[in-house]
Amino acid sequence: MERKEQKLELLSPAGDPERLDSALRFGAGAVYLAGREFGMRAGPANFSNEELKKACLFAHEKGAKVYVTCNTLPRNGEIERLPGFLEAVEDAGADGLIVTDLGVLALAKRYAPRTEVHISTQAGIVNYQSARFFYDLGASRVVLARELSLEEIAEIRAKTDPKLELEAFVHGSMCVSFSGRCLLSNYLTGRDANRGDCAQPCRWKYHLMEESRPGEYFPVLEDDSGAYFFNSRDLCMVEHIPELAGAGVTSLKIEGRAKSAYYVAVVTNAYRQALDLYEKNPEQFVLPQWVLEEMEKVSHREYCTGFFFGNEPGQVYDNGGYVRGWEVAAVCDGYESRTAVCSQRNRFFKGETLNVLEPGRVPYEIVVKELFNHDGEPAESAPHPMETLYIPLEKPMAPGALLRRKR
Template structure:
């Protein structure tokens, strides 16, 4: 059986490298144009080339999103961009629009195409059509259940990719017009400029009573009627693999480095355990505990097993919980035992006991006993953003380990 791929988001070069170091088999990312995350950081042309080279040096893959729903003016320069992606040996592009698909086949015939979830592929005939046109993979609509995926896979011999974790969009396959409406067309979600209007607070106003607002729920503060919970399939890896998923995708190109690393580490453990243990496989509580330590809304399995009812929505508040703070990143190179180079990401101080997460997914505690800044001066705390220090503790940690602590409420 071909092992299911673990596919991670990469909004920046640092996130890409951390995703791969923490166990992702592939990453998806965007250039500065033609993608659906205009504010996710994204990659310049040279950075795209560097990203591909870095991933390939590790035997891993890079997929580039070209999944906008374009207007005429958006097509300008697209042919040269696709040729460039082919020339730097990108492993695939994600496309949702039939015209962009056609152009890619014409100008970059050796560039593999994955069909984006924006194409709303929800039945086997649609998937077969994309295969017949030359697609190598279809990312199924998020509304497709595990059973429906299995039925599609039985009828069409093609790689199927599914979302397994992350924020959900209330609109069908992400095709939303709310951003257009609230910004008078200045920010269009289908062209990469979503304002996440589904997370806003709403109330009802009756037409003949302007200025009088009624909450949708029994709450004087209103309600977030479009606000979805976050998807989490960590408890259902066997169903996804046995249902025919070739790739499990984590959402989150705009999430933090810490988020990407921690989520990837948890799913890496779960997927590897399934293939190693077979019938003896069991879900470990520590996987779910790890996912509870990242920024998230309450979790749901959404459409995976049924059409979700109101329990898949989050009515109480818009912002996700942030249970832990990412305070430091262990850098390569260390001296004597118990000494590490660390880059500050949030304030910490001598005497603190911090939790760590390694790229191998190990979790533990380390006590900071001494800090020395780059000038060789001993200091009692690290308050400066991205400051690099020598940290002495009760153990030596692997490079790129994450230091974190429980956030104060």
């Protein structure tokens, strides 16, 4: 049976309603998010049952889908709460449930029978037989293990039912443990990574301590900065959309439910522009330089292409921090009388040049020639968080546009 070509889905993270808005505003075709339980990210605010209903309505109005993560490994004491949660997800109108545990899969088919089931990357699917097995159990999609190469993905595509969708992570943080199945956080802090509460000890700095000299810490490297043994590089595949499509990937997934709304906006917008260009002319796809530059305007570690080309992502050994070169100065709330009405996020000054990111547009620059505070009085700077500001501009600026400055 020949597989029908379909439009690639851009799947963005939504850790809370603000990040949901950013994802949809900047071009996500689908979002993944969590309720207050059973999701693999306990840090973000996530969504109550009522918020989940509103999120589904909002996304569907925008023509986007909502997938709810239910991919922790629940213990006995949590099982009794699962049926009610699953019924709430279906009642909210979610398009899919992302699950790992086989018991949860069985409950999902019983208590949310009209909702698609997607198998989480934590299930560790690295071969076509596993993908077939989950499809036979009723899954409509598998989220492939991050350790696969494009060649291996292509073989899975060729040897599975064409109706089975293949989802792959294409951007964001990488985990040094196999598909996120890690106990390091649990051992060191008591916070279970497999239940959404990872403390990320893989990002910590480590030293060597000799048993007879407690309290004396020796750097493992030749300098005194310590060593980040487990600190993986970040994934970025925005240059390789043709290869992902050629391997048969259905959905391109951006990691980051714990990341900021700004991060979600920038990365979603960049991949949206790249995808649209690819689909317009697949044979002559050339990624614009500005899209690559956008990747440097969010907080990130050194980039890599993960395992897709048969290599390994590798670690950043000399630091555990992020590259943070840019920040949001203000967000545009509206445009009236040739003036952008903005809310401040970080301090900026009259006379500064700001970089503007609007949905669906190439970023551009403006000079803040004039600046007025919330009382309409001339101002030399914007020092107050969330203050309403007025910036006269000849050309309109779209609501939700992000005004950025280099640190």
